[in-house]
Every structure is written in C-alpha cells, then in structure tokens.
Amino acid sequence: MKIITAQQTKALDAHTIAHEPIASIDLMERACRAFVTWFTQRFDNSHTVGIVCGTGNNGGDGLGIARLLQGWNYAVTVWIVRGSVAESNDFKTNLERLKNTRIKILEITEAPECSVFAGSDVLLDAVFGSGLSRPPEGVYERVITCINATATRRIAVDIPSGLMADQPTTGACVEAHATVTFQLPKLSFLFPSSHRFVGDWAVVDIGLNKNFIRELPGDHFLLQQKDVRKQVKKRSTFDHKGTYGHALLVAGARGKMGAAVLSSRAALRSGVGLLTVHVPQTGVDILQTAVPEAMLSIDAHSDFYTALETADRFTAVGIGPGLGKSPETVKALKKLLENFQHPMVLDADSLNILAENRELLHLVPPGCILTPHPKEFERIVGSWQTDFERLQKQKQLAAQLNGVVVLKGAYSSIVGPDGKVYFNPTGNPGMATGGSGDVLTGILTGLLAQGYATLAAAQVGVYLHGLTGDLAAGEKGMNSLIASDLIDFLPEAYRRLG
Numbered sequence: 224m225k226i227i228t229a230q231q232t233k234a235l236d237a238h239t240i241a242h243e244p245i246a247s248i249d250l251m252e253r254a255c256r257a258f259v260t261w262f263t264q265r266f267d268n269s270h271t272v273g274i275v276c277g278t279g280n281n282g283g284d285g286l287g288i289a290r291l292l293q294g295w296n297y298a299v300t301v302w303i304v305r306g307s308v309a310e311s312n313d314f315k316t317n318l319e320r321l322k323n324t325r326i327k328i329l330e331i332t333e334a335p336e337c338s339v340f341a342g343s344d345v346l347l348d349a350v351f352g353s354g355l356s357r358p359p360e361g362v363y364e365r366v367i368t369c370i371n372a373t374a375t376r377r378i379a380v381d382i383p384s385g386l387m388a389d390q391p392t393t394g395a396c397v398e399a400h401a402t403v404t405f406q407l408p409k410l411s412f413l414f415p416s417s418h419r420f421v422g423d424w425a426v427v428d429i430g431l432n433k434n435f436i437r438e439l440p441g442d443h444f445l446l447q448q449k450d451v452r453k454q455v456k457k458r459s460t461f462d463h464k465g466t467y468g469h470a471l472l473v474a475g476a477r478g479k480m481g482a483a484v485l486s487s488r489a490a491l492r493s494g495v496g497l498l499t500v501h502v503p504q505t506g507v508d509i510l511q512t513a514v515p516e517a518m519l520s521i522d523a524h525s526d527f528y529t530a531l532e533t534a535d536r537f538t539a540v541g542i543g544p545g546l547g548k549s550p551e552t553v554k555a556l557k558k559l560l561e562n563f564q565h566p567m568v569l570d571a572d573s574l575n576i577l578a579e580n581r582e583l584l585h586l587v588p589p590g591c592i593l594t595p596h597p598k599e600f601e602r603i604v605g606s607w608q609t610d611f612e613r614l615q616k617q618k619q620l621a622a623q624l625n626g627v628v629v630l631k632g633a634y635s636s637i638v639g640p641d642g643k644v645y646f647n648p649t650g651n652p653g654m655a656t657g658g659s660g661d662v663l664t665g666i667l668t669g670l671l672a673q674g675y676a677t678l679a680a681a682q683v684g685v686y687l688h689g690l691t692g693d694l695a696a697g698e699k700g701m702n703s704l705i706a707s708d709l710i711d712f713l714p715e716a717y718r719r720l721g
C-alpha cells in the first residue's frame with residue numbers, strides 16, 4: 224500500500240473526479256458514507272454526537288456526516304468554526320442540505336469557552352483535513368484546545384486537525400482517540416510522535432482511482448499480507464536440507480545465553496536447513512540441551528566471543544544478541560566483517576560495537592540487515608529532532624552501508640539502499656519484552672541463509688515476527704506475552720502466509 228503526500232492526495236481526488244467521472248460533491252458523499260459505516264458499527268444511536276466543522280472540504284465532510292447520522296436517528300449537534308477559511312463549494316452544498324433537518328447548528332466566530340463542546344458522548348473533529356498548510360492560530364487554535372479539553376471520545380475525520388500529513392507538526396493539534404482516514408494512511412500516522420494525536424487509526428475505502436495511485440511516484444509503503452505472501456518461498460518435492468542453507472548465529476555470553484537460545488530456536492523455526500551456533504564454553508550445555516537441533520562452534524573463551532575459525536561454509540551469519548562488548552569481542556567482530564562476504568544480520572551488541580568503533584562501519588559487507596531499536600540507532604547516527612529527520616537518517620545509513628536498516632518498534636520501518644521505506648503493520652506492545660528482538664534476529668538469519676534476497680528477508684521476517692506477536696497476544700494477552708511465545712507461534716504465522 225503506497226503512502227502518498229497531501230499534495231498527491233489532492234491530485235488523486237481531482238483525477239478521480241475527472242476520470243471516473245464523479246462530481247466532487249458525490250465523492251464527498253462517498254467519503255461521508257464510508258465514515259458513517261465505520262462509525263455506526265462502533266457506536267449505536269444511543270450516543271449523542273457533536274461535530275466540529277471547519278469551512279473547507281473537511282468541514283464539508285463533517286456536515287455530510289451530520290446529515291447521514293441524523294438519518295440513522297442519532298442526536299447530532301454541529302458547530303461551524305468561522306475563521307479565515309473561505310467556504311468551499313462542497314461545504315456550501317452540504318450546509319444547504321442541512322436546512323430542514325432537526326440538526327442544531329451553532330456558529331463559532333471567536334475564541335470560545337471550552338465548555339462549549341461539553342455534553343456529547345462522541346465528538347467528531349472535522350475542522351481541518353489534508354489541506355492544512357500551517358499551524359492553526361486564533362479561533363482555530365482555541366477550538367482545538369477546547370476539543371482536547373472534552374472528556375468525551377474524540378474521533379478525527381480523515382486526519383486530526385492540526386496534524387501535518389507529511390511534515391513535522393509544530394502547532395496545536397487535536398488529540399483524537401481514533402482517526403478514520405480516507406483511502407490511504409498518511410505518513411505521519413506511522414511515527415511515534417503522532418500517536419497522541421491520531422490514536423488508533425482505520426482506513427476506509429472511498430473508491431479513489433487505483434491506477435492513478437499505482438502510477439504516482441513515492442518511496443513510502445505500508446506492507447500488506449498479500450505482498451509478503453508472494454515473497455514466501457515454497458518447498459518442492461526433492462528439496463533437502465542443503466536447499467535451505469546453513470546459518471551461523473554468533474550470540475550469547477555468560478549470563479546472556481538465553482539470547483542465543485531464543486535466536487537459535489527462531490532460526491530453526493524459520494525453516495533454515497542447518498544451524499550452527501557459536502558460543503563461549505559456558506554456553507555449551509545450555510545450547511545442547513535447549514536446542515538439540517543446533518550444532519555448536521565453541522569459542523576458546525569460557526565467557527564470551529573472542530574468535531571464530533572460519534565462517535566460509537555458512538550461507539548467512541547473524542551476530543549480536545547477548546554478545547557483550549569486551550575488547551576481544553570487538554576484535555573478533557572486526558575479523559568476521561573483514562572475512563565474511565555473504566549477507567549478515569547485525570543486531571544488539573554488534574550494533575553497539577559499530578557505534579563505538581565507527582571505523583568498523585566501513586567493513587560491513589553489502590546486503591546486510593541491521594536491526595537497531597531506537598536507542599541503538601541513536602548510538603550509531605546521533606540524535607534527531609523529529610521523526611521525519613529520524614527517517615532521513617535511516618535512509619542515509621542504508622545507502623551508506625548498501626544494505627537494509629530495520630528500525631524496530633510499532634510500525635518498524637524497513638529501508639533499503641534505494642531509500643524506499645516499508646512500514647510493517649504487524650506487532651503490538653505485548654512484544655515490548657526482553658528477547659523479542661533476539662527472535663527477530665534468528666528469523667532474519669534463517670531467511671537469509673535460505674537464499675532470500677536481503678530486502679525480501681527483511682520484509683518477510685519483520686512481518687512474520689509481528690504476526691507471531693499478534694497471534695501470541697490473541698491467545699495469551701499482551702501483558703503475559705514473552706519472547707518464547709513468539710517462536711511458538713511462528714508455525715501458525717507461516718501457515719497464514721502460505
């Protein structure tokens with residue numbers, strides 16, 4: 224699913240109007256109906272509804288929604304905020320269509336008392352939509368403050384008023400509990416800093432021209448199950464374990480062998496043909512007992528990674544979980560980077576080592592996957608002011624390394640060297656538990672070893688990993704979810720992609 228800019232949305236609306244063809248007001252009616260369908264499925268007509276409208280097309284939507292909800296016997300109150308914005312044509316038409324209804328319409332022309340919006344069970348925000356071009360001021364800013372001061376449930380129409388779709392938001396903005404957006408999500412919905420404004424968001428289809436969307440240039444995408452499913456390799460009758468590669472995981476130190484166990488189990492469940500795990504001596508019995516399917520490569524050191532004879536026979540390497548950062552480990556990582564020319568997954572302490580020994584960054588072979596969480600990412604690239612700047616830094620790092628950088632969290636972003644960004648919709652806060660990232664490293668290493676191209680491995684792996692989290696949360700609840708549960712649900716997650 225492509226994520227387009229506010230400017231492109233305008234062009235898309237215009238194209239749909241001209242080529243479907245459909246009158247602008249009828250397209251607006253379709254948007255209103257789509258919103259109302261979403262709404263009536265969640266709030267029955269015992270709820271009183273307040274709708275705060277601007278005088279542009281977002282306000283036009285608000286008026287249309289008011290009429291449709293009244294048709295379903297909801298008690299509706301409308302406020303029209305009159306500031307500097309001229310009435311759009313479709314706003315005017317929808318205002319005309321409200322005449323002869325029982326809907327109460329109140330005009331706001333100057334900064335109101337915040338009590339003005341009290342009394343509705345649900346408040347819809349239709350002040351500004353994707354046409355917002357600068358921070359709201361004066362009466363608009365005050366209205367937004369007052370919307371946020373209500374104790375009611377706040378739902379934004381298309382986009383919370385005040386939120387910039389594809390630039391940093393600096394001014395007042397509605398803090399919606401939910402946002403119902405038209406056709407495609409906006410880029411800013413996928414950033415952590417927007418969550419307090421957007422709440423939970425849903426996309427409703429308003430039939431904008433799909434061919435036009437396909438043709439639009441763009442670098443930002445939201446992964447969908449159907450795209451990921453296409454990339455999953457199918458097994459064939461005469462396949463044998465050699466077909467599925469031989470992965471090496473370098474993970475675990477004294478007191479952190481669990482990280483090696485988790486990533487090993489995940490690599491095996493991802494379908495790798497053979498797995499070797501390089502562990503310090505302290506980890507031998509643990510690994511052999513917990514993961515009998517794995518072979519071991521045993522370090523000379525009792526407690527941490529210091530050297531690996533050769534990695535030549537492996538088709539992919541994953542390194543980092545629970546590794547530690549002792550000087551000998553740094554040297555060993557340097558040697559591995561110098562000598563191993565196949566794809567690698569670099570995670571956790573291997574990323575911290577890269578951040579502290581920046582000359583090693585130049586040794587990272589092309590086609591690697593780096594999987595930092597935001598703190599690890601900051602250690603490598605420095606701090607950022609806005610999430611847009613963070614994404615820019617992610618693109619720069621992926622280009623610099625000629626590899627894929629996965630920035631983990633809600634809507635993990637996967638960025639390749641060409642600067643294209645794929646946001647992942649699966650996963651949930653139940654996965655915010657120690658070891659979840661180790662499981663991802665195992666999955667990604669397993670996929671690379673099986674011959675998945677770097678970007679495909681990242682897309683399939685990150686999507687699958689989040690899906691295991693969603694399945695696990697469905698059964699165990701988010702609070703009790705632990706990293707091992709993710710591995711237990713890998714078979715079912717795979718089945719859903721089969």
Ligand SMILES: NC(=O)C1=CN([C@@H]2O[C@H](COP(=O)(O)OP(=O)(O)OC[C@H]3O[C@@H](n4cnc5c(N)ncnc54)[C@H](OP(=O)(O)O)[C@@H]3O)[C@@H](O)[C@H]2O)[C@@H](O)CC1
Nearest residue numbers: 236251254279280281351352353354355356357358359381
């Ligand atoms: N047929 C269609 O097109 C469909 C559209 N749809 C709906 O339309 C919405 C987009 O509508 P819209 O373009 O009219 O934008 P909207 O946000 O309502 O108002 C923009 C006005 O506000 C002004 N303005 C901007 N910032 C300002 C500020 N800080 N303070 C003061 N003024 C400010 C801006 O002025 P300007 O930037 O030109 O100075 C302009 O006059 C979209 O989100 C969806 O809900 C759907 O129905 C589907 C079909």
Ligand SMILES: Nc1ncnc2c1ncn2[C@@H]1O[C@H](COP(=O)(O)OP(=O)(O)O)[C@@H](O)[C@H]1O
Nearest residue numbers: 596631632633650651652654657658659660661
């Ligand atoms: N709120 C969330 N929504 C979706 N995924 C999440 C959320 N919190 C954590 N995750 C996922 O869980 C994993 C956590 O990784 P990481 O922080 O490296 O954990 P650890 O180091 O404990 O293994 C990442 O893949 C991340 O995307």
Ligand SMILES: [K+]
Nearest residue numbers: 348351382384
């Ligand atoms: K809005």
